[in-house]
Amino acid sequence: EVQLVQSGAEVKKPGESLKISCQGSGYTFTNYWIGWVRQMPGKGLEWMGIIYPGDSDTRYSPSFQGQVTVSADKSISTAYLQWSSLEASDTAMYYCLRGGSSGYYFDYWGQGTLVTVSS
Amino acid sequence: EIVLTQSPGTLSLSPGERATLSCRASQRVSSSFLAWYQQKPGQAPRLLIYGASSRATDIPDRFSGSGSGTDFTLTISRLEPEDFAVYYCQHYGNSQWTFGQGTKVEIK
Numbered sequence: 425e426v427q428l429v430q431s432g433a434e435v436k437k438p439g440e441s442l443k444i445s446c447q448g449s450g451y452t453f454t455n456y457w458i459g460w461v462r463q464m465p466g467k468g469l470e471w472m473g474i475i476y477p478g479d480s481d482t483r484y485s486p487s488f489q490g491q492v493t494v495s496a497d498k499s500i501s502t503a504y505l506q507w508s509s510l511e512a513s514d515t516a517m518y519y520c521l522r523g524g525s526s527g528y529y530f531d532y533w534g535q536g537t538l539v540t541v542s543s
Numbered sequence: 544e545i546v547l548t549q550s551p552g553t554l555s556l557s558p559g560e561r562a563t564l565s566c567r568a569s570q571r572v573s574s575s576f577l578a579w580y581q582q583k584p585g586q587a588p589r590l591l592i593y594g595a596s597s598r599a600t601d602i603p604d605r606f607s608g609s610g611s612g613t614d615f616t617l618t619i620s621r622l623e624p625e626d627f628a629v630y631y632c633q634h635y636g637n638s639q640w641t642f643g644q645g646t647k648v649e650i651k
Contacts, residue, residue, distance in 0.1 A: 459640065469580075469588065469631055471640040483638045486544070519587055528635040529578035531599065533587040 426450040428458075428520050428534035435540045436510050443506035444537045446520030453501035454478035457523030459530060460494060460505045464516045474523065475503060510541045545569055547632050547643035555651040562619040564646045566632035571612050576635040579608055579617045582645075583628045591630075592617065622648070 431445040446458065459474035473484040473494040482494050496503040503520060518537050521530035546569040556562055566577070574595035580588040590599040592608035595615055605620040619626055627650050632643040 461642075468629075468645045469582075469633075469642040471633075471642060474640065485639065524590075524593060526575075528576045529590060529593040529633060530580075530640075531590050531593075533589065536587055 426522070426532045428522060428532055430518075430520055430534040430537045433538040433540070435542070437543055438509075438511055438541055440510050440541075441506070441508050442510055442539065443504050444518060444539070445502050445504050446534050447500070447502045448522065449501065451522075454498050456525075457527045458496065458503040459521045459523060460492075460503075461519045461521060462488075462516045463519065463536075469519075472505070472518075477501075477503065510539075512541050512543075514539060515541050544639065545572060545634055545636055545641055547634055547641055549630075549632060549643035549646045551646060552644075553647045553649060555649050556622055557651045558622050558624055560622050562617075562622055562626070562648055564617040564619075564630055564648070566610075566615040566617070566643050568613045568615075568634060572634055572636060574611050574615070577608075577610070577615050578633045580631045580633065581626075581628050582631065583625075588631065619648075624650075 427449045429447050454477045460472045462470045472488040475482045475494045477496040477498045493506045520534040522532040524531040548567045550565045577595040579592040582588040596608045607618045629645045629647045631645045634641050
């Protein structure tokens with residue numbers, strides 16, 4: 425059974441750094457893209473970035489380029505999304521997702537990680 | 544950059560009725576790269592349709608997708624109580640993945 429299990433909810437202060445994780449299981453981790461999507465409270469889905477763990481090829485949405493870093497450790501089948509300096513506007517639910525066989529759509533989603541940034 | 548515009552923003556229907564949701568792209572796109580997702584409150588989205596018209600695993604056949612060029616449609620033939628949710632279309636192109644803003648299907 426394919427599963428993406430994300431790390432738990434985080435409460436941070438503005439200016440702090442953060443790295444959240446997404447561990448894949450039930451499939452060959454290196455053979456599928458892993459992406460990240462933001463969902464701000466009461467809003468829609470925004471694609472942020474994506475990585476191919478097999479060769480670490482990484483792509484970013486122009487809206488998020490330079491704001492976050494997507495990475496992966498294939499030895500432990502885990503992808504990461506990190507911030508160096510959080511802002512209150514980063515408060516949102518973040519989902520990791522697996523690219524389907526073609527990579528053009530997302531066939532499995534993690535349960536989400538809620539990040540709250542507040543002073 | 545391709546922009547996906549979904550309409551209507553909210554669709555108010557009764558169980559048993561037919562739902563027709565629209566997704567319009569700002570320029571012509573390949574139907575191979577168009578997908579639809581369903582999101583219920585408090586849950587992660589799930590894939591419904593990929594390649595514009597192929598149902599994902601375990602998706603009931605009351606859900607169907609169609610369209611080409613710039614205009615795509617998700618149809619729910621007869622709404623079940625569990626179908627009231629928010630639906631998103633998504634496109635891939637030029638190493639970018641884009642979502643529409645969503646259509647909420649609510650109980651009338």
